[in-house]
Structure formats: C-alpha cells, structure tokens
Amino acid sequence: MTEHTTDQAIQNQNTAIPGTLPLLALRDVVVYPHMQIALFVGREKSINAVEVARNSDNLVFVVAQKDSLTEDIDNDNLYQYGTVARIVQVVNHENDDNCIKVLIEGLHRSKLKKIIEHPDYLAAEHTLSPMTVTLDQETQATRVQELNALFAQYAEAKLRNARELISAASKIEDLSQLLFFVATRVPLSIEVKQKFLELDGFENHLKELMTYLLQQSEEQQIEQNLHESVKRQMEKNQREYFLNEKMKVIQRELSDMNG
Numbered sequence: 001m002t003e004h005t006t007d008q009a010i011q012n013q014n015t016a017i018p019g020t021l022p023l024l025a026l027r028d029v030v031v032y033p034h035m036q037i038a039l040f041v042g043r044e045k046s047i048n049a050v051e052v053a054r055n056s057d058n059l060v061f062v063v064a065q066k067d068s069l070t071e072d073i074d075n076d077n078l079y080q081y082g083t084v085a086r087i088v089q090v091v092n093h094e095n096d097d098n099c100i101k102v103l104i105e106g107l108h109r110s111k112l113k114k115i116i117e118h119p120d121y122l123a124a125e126h127t128l129s130p131m132t133v134t135l136d137q138e139t140q141a142t143r144v145q146e147l148n149a150l151f152a153q154y155a156e157a158k159l160r161n162a163r164e165l166i167s168a169a170s171k172i173e174d175l176s177q178l179l180f181f182v183a184t185r186v187p188l189s190i191e192v193k194q195k196f197l198e199l200d201g202f203e204n205h206l207k208e209l210m211t212y213l214l215q216q217s218e219e220q221q222i223e224q225n226l227h228e229s230v231k232r233q234m235e236k237n238q239r240e241y242f243l244n245e246k247m248k249v250i251q252r253e254l255s256d257m258n259g
Contacts (some may be wrong), residue, residue, distance in 0.1 A: 016060065019127070020123050020125050021084065022049035022050070022074075022125065024046050024060050024062045024063075025046065025063060027064075031062045031064075031195070031244040032083060032182075033107060033177070034106060035170070035181070035184055036103065038101055039104060040099055040101055041101075042099040042100075044120075049122060050087065052121055054090065058087040058169055060084075060085055060087060061082055061084055061110065061112070062082055063078050063124070064077060064079050065077050066218070075112075078112060079112075079116070079194050081197050082124070082197075083110065083197070084107045087103070088104060106180075112125075112209075113125045113126055131202055135175070138177045143146070143206060144175050147209070148169055150165070151182045152166045152169070153213070157235065165185065171253045173204045175206070176202065176215055182213075188209075188212065188214075193259060
C-alpha cells in the first residue's frame with residue numbers, strides 16, 4: 001500500500017511557510033488547498049490582517065467559524081484545521097466602502113495551535129498538516145475516473161456552467177485535489193465540508209462525496225422518469241380530448257344532415 005502525501009508542494013516549497021500568519025475567520029465557507037475563491041472581508045481586524053499579509057508575503061491562515069452569526073473570533077468558535085492561503089488580488093467592494101473583495105488561493109492544510117491577538121488584527125500560530133492517501137497509484141487513478149464521471153453527471157443536471165467545470169475537473173490528475181474541487185461545488189453542509197479538511201480519513205471522505213453524487217444522480221433519474229411519465233399522460237389526455245371534440249363535431253354534422 002502506497003502512502004501519498006496530498007500536499008506535495010510542501011516538500012517543494014522554496015520559501016518556508018511562517019509558523020505564524022495573519023488570521024482570517026470565515027463565515028459559511030471552507031477553503032481547501034488548490035482552491036481559488038473570492039472572499040468579502042468586512043470586519044476591521046480581518047481587513048487589517050489582509051493589509052499585514054500584503055505588506056509581507058501575501059500569506060494568510062484562513063479557517064471557518066463554527067457559529068457564523070457571532071462576531072467573536074476565538075478558539076472555541078473556530079475549527080481546528082484551516083488552510084494556508086496566498087492573497088492573489090484585493091479590490092474594493094463595489095457597493096460597500098467598509099468591505100473589500102479578496103481573491104485567495106489555498107495552498108496547504110494546517111492545524112490551528114493558538115490565536116495571537118495584536119492591537120489591530122489577529123494572527124494564527126499553526127502547524128502544516130498534509131493529508132495522506134493510503135491508496136496505491138492504480139486505485140487512485142480509478143477513483144479519479146469514477147469521481148469525474150459522477151461529477152460530470154451532477155454538473156450537467158445541477159450546475160449552470162457545467163461544461164467549463166467538467167472540463168476543469170477532467171484535467172485534475174491528483175485525487176485529493178479533485179475531491180476538494182468537487183466538494184466546493186456541491187451543496188454539502190459546512191460541517192461536512194469541514195470534516196473533509198478536519199479528519200484524516202481520506203478514503204471515508206471520498207466515499208461520502210461519491211455516495212452523495214450517486215444519490216443526486218439517482219434522484220435526477222427518478223425526477224426525469226416522473227417528468228416523462230407526466231408528459232406522456234398529458235399527451236394521452238390531449239389526444240383523447242381532441243378525439244372527443246372531433247367526435248362531437250362529426251355527430252353534430254351527421255345530425256344536421258339528417259335533420
């Protein structure tokens with residue numbers, strides 16, 4: 001059985017990742033390695049954290065809140081695992097002067113050790129924690145094909161930009177990267193999405209995601225069969241209606257002729 005580290009970039013990174021990074025606490029979103037996402041940042045300390053990162057190496061530690069409704073950012077309200085991310089772009093929000101739009105790219109899974117409070121922003125002391133996949137290369141290649149096929153079915157039925165997403169997914173050869181790519185595009189709960197990042201049971205995560213996609217495919221097939229059944233019944237009723245109306249017209253004409 002081959003152990004494959006999902007975050008090979010850690011080994012190849014030329015610049016060491018600092019053990020302490022500016023902290024961004026996220027509401028209702030989980031950021032994975034290899035993922036690009038635009039975040040709307042409005043809390044003052046979070047905006048300051050972005051500025052601190054931009055003035056340094058553009059790296060931040062992002063982690064989801066357990067309770068998205070609270071303003072409090074502390075160890076009790078943050079999940080244990082987050083992602084080291086690179087800031088790609090920052091622009092002002094079009095309609096809110098107190099908010100900025102930050103495009104980030106997830107790099108590495110990492111474990112939150114401690115929150116450090118600075119006067120104007122929060123920082124996270126963290127430890128890089130790459131996930132390992134204990135599947136051999138042949139099995140991983142098979143799972144990539146299976147996950148791609150299930151995602152293609154799902155995307156065609158549910159997602160607006162299906163063609164682009166299917167094309168992008170088909171180019172991903174790394175199984176963990178594909179899992180994260182798909183997980184960001186299906187409406188799983190935050191708790192489930194965080195579990196993919198939080199727990200090391202990669203094979204269980206893969207099974208859960210593929211089971212979800214399979215269920216969605218089956219539900220779509222049931223819905224399609226129901227739609228076709230209703231359509232056939234409507235067409236049958238319509239034909240019967242026209243036949244009945246036609247018979248009424250013929251009967252009236254025969255009655256007029258005999259009258």
